[in-house]
Amino acid sequence: MATQQHAHRSPLLRAEGPWALAVHVGLLLAVTIAINGFLFAIGWARPGRQMPMIPPGAVVGLVWTVLLGLMGAARWVYVRGSGDSGWRSWTPFALAALCIAYPFYTGGLQRNAAAFWGTVLTLIVAVAVMLVLRGRARRAPWLIVPTAFWGGYVLSVMIAYPPA
Template identity: 35%
Template sequence: MQTEPLALKSPSLRVESAAALAVFSALSAGAAAMGAVATNGATQRWYRRLKKPSFQPPRAVFGPVWTVLYGLIAVSGWRVWNQPAGIARSRALSLWAVQLGFNTAWSWLFFGKHRPRSALADVTALMLSVGAYMAAARKVDRPAAALVAPYLGWVCFASLLNEELVRLNR
């Protein structure tokens, strides 16, 4: 098992590795941007009217937290990509893409479509897919798996928030 990305050991692969980091960063930033689009002004009015749980963080917390998490998601995927090709790496990268898809879908379901129950099903799938990605990434690059541990923790918290929002707004 590698702990240092393969591309960092070979100068000839550094340009390719930098391009890959840019792609993983762009994909993560794209997911963030799509989530931001889903939370437009009309949606914010809808959300403000919902009953919130007492443990709801202030609105100002979400932007900085998600900025850090998307950065960690990108670097984690890049580290896995930099390891030698094989079934374990392919599985981890597939799960990386799956979790990012569920991540993006949540914002559209919850904010875009105003469907908290559907978003709850999605965030449950997101939680499971992040856990599966972590397990798969750990077999390829342990630091890559560790990088997404805060993300899994936040998604678990987001799941609890989503569940309470559904319960309070039946």
């Protein structure tokens, strides 16, 4: 019955076909690259005062590119492992949307209260996504763990070195 209910959905949404993983990962990578291009174009991505203990901006950008790709892969693994393409399967993309929005609500990656609480929220949502995915596909949450570790690291640096 469940397969008949979702039979009208595309193979991509059901994570089927030879290109499904590439499209899940590629979609988030393309959005990330487009948003970063926009941020550079409007001048929000210009180098500012470097936060202590955080790698240079290019490395941080690479880290986030990998993390967002892993979020796309997490959805693919979840759907492939559980057969569920409902709301739970989209939680990695919701986490990705929160991460992609970060520069906008922090005013161009400025160290401020919005950045601190945005990092806290990202960490909480990452853990929630892991818990949601864990219920039906045991491998999918492991692809979100690096995001939680990165969020925890950044949060610890923000606590240790608050903005002046």
